Amino acid sequence: MTTSSNGVITPAKEQRRPNESFVARFLRQTEIDSRLLGMIGALLLIWIGFHVYGALANGFGAFLTARNLWNLTVQTASIGVMATGMVMVIVMRHIDLSVGSILGFCAMIMGITQVRILPEYLGLGSPAIWVITVFIGLLAGAAIGALQGYLIAYLQIPAFIVTLGGLLVWRGSAYMVARGETISPVDSTFALIGGGPYGAIGATGSWIVGIIACIGIVIMLISSRRQRQRFAFPQRPIWAEFLLAVVGCALVIGFVLMVNSYPWPVGIVRQYAAANNMTIPDGGLYIAHGFAIPVLILIGVGIAMTFLATRTRFGRYVFAIGGNPEAAELAGINTRWVTLKVFSLMGLLCGLSAAISSARLNSATNSLGTLDELYVIASAVIGGTSLGGGIGTIYGAILGALVMQSLQTGMVLVGFDSAIQQMVVGAVLVVAVWLDTVYRQRTK
Known part of the structure; x- marks a missing residue:
């Protein structure tokens, strides 16, 4: 941190610390909790x-x-x-x-x-x-x-x-x-509060939640960076911000893919189809649980x-x-x-x-x-x-x-x-x- 002539504190240029390993430097710059x-x-x-x-x-x-x-x-x-x-x-x-x-x-x-x-x-x-x-x-x-x-x-x-x-x-x-x-x-x-086939939001609802979560991650990182800039706090490198956004969104998307890859049991699908006058195709009817x-x-x-x-x-x-x-x-x-x-x-x-x-x-x-x-x-x-x-x-x-x-x-x-x-x-x-x-x- 350095102080200008008008008394405003600004972040100093990032310097590599002596004898610091790659892992330690990575954790410090990304601020990931070990x-x-x-x-x-x-x-x-x-x-x-x-x-x-x-x-x-x-x-x-x-x-x-x-x-x-x-x-x-x-x-x-x-x-x-x-x-x-x-x-x-x-x-x-x-x-x-x-x-x-x-x-x-x-x-x-x-x-x-x-x-x-x-x-x-x-x-x-x-x-x-x-x-x-x-x-x-x-x-x-x-x-x-x-x-x-x-x-x-x-x-x-x-x-x-x-x-x-x-x-x-x-x-x-x-x-x-x-x-x-x-x-x-x-x-x-x-x-329905306890889950189960009917206590889930399905594939479409899960993708909506996933997209909202990804947008929230990006907004949170941007807001955090602006707040740090506003109060002259040290900033994470751009590559670290980008990495956190990519990893966070990838985890969310992976979670969505996982919950959508678990289909309803065959018996539940038949009951659902009968109750809604639906015809089950020859290959079966795939309905994902979702979140x-x-x-x-x-x-x-x-x-x-x-x-x-x-x-x-x-x-x-x-x-x-x-x-x-x-x-x-x-x-x-x-x-x-x-x-x-x-x-x-x-x-x-x-x-x-x-x-x-x-x-x-x-x-x-x-x-x-x-x-x-x-x-x-x-x-x-x-x-x-x-x-x-x-x-x-x-x-x-x-x-x-x-x-x-x-x-x-x-x-x-x-x-x-x-x-x-x-x-x-x-x-x-x-x-x-x-x-x-x-x-x-x-x-x-």
Whole structure:
């Protein structure tokens, strides 16, 4: 950086640093997070490893198929949504062990609302049922989160104790509300939130979403460059901007091609053709799934939470409190009120995940959400959120959720029993925390 005669700061000419490797220079100029690359590399190794293992053991690799990858994205949605909220909680140096139980309780509340209560007043199949049901589920989750946040922030009870108690209280409450029964089937429109052939937007809709996403990537890069120029911040080289745009759009297009390469099952196609008086040609009728609705919900939540964390005063307060709570309070930040809002937001996201999970199962069960808290915490930590507070990214948590779900799905495909799956999840969580400790020590 250099300063002109009129006092305006301008970026200095890029100079090659001595003894800097090509990789280090590439990462510096493109500003790509090395931990993000590490997670992507680990994810690719998991995918390829399970696919090769299946091919050697069974003669057919089932992991890297359009069907499995499509289902993998749907299964990641529920954990991914909660992981975005867990980032904010852990950034503030707290923890929430109750997210799985809150999910189960909200799912049971929504199940009873749409199966036993609303049809009596609105009529079976009313289009208002799913809207009211989702609203009640979100409200219940936010209220539970606010209650726990109040206990933590204003009564000074440690978050570990409050949420550990919540894990037991809300799981028991879910059992009492339905007397241990399974509530099903859910409203037909509500069920679309969980995905499936009808809970997807098809090939055309997916291409529209993909094109919008590519345009958004380009606009975001251009806007970022103009903002840096406006405030005289160092700029990325033009080739780096172009590379980021090409890679980002290529990933989006690849994602669209993948979801569109998974067709509806033959039986569903026949039912659809019969219901719409369509004739199936000799070669069969190809109807692509496209993006599943829960995946679109996860993408929307990721964008909203990223904006909240990086572009709002509330987000800056959260990271300031996580970085140094005492300094944040001395600076005039109402740390108690921010803490309550973070836990309320966490509860709201649990309610949304409850809608996705119960809609995907077409029922609300007492076991729904069991052990999800482990997967959510592991996803956030694997995604780069530091348990020491003050550091974390939303996209990292979503990628961490994809890593955890890939491990679980891969172990199911190769035939590992549930005991081994739990052992692997526990080991991965410990290793992720250890890597975070090593990373923080090296960056001090």
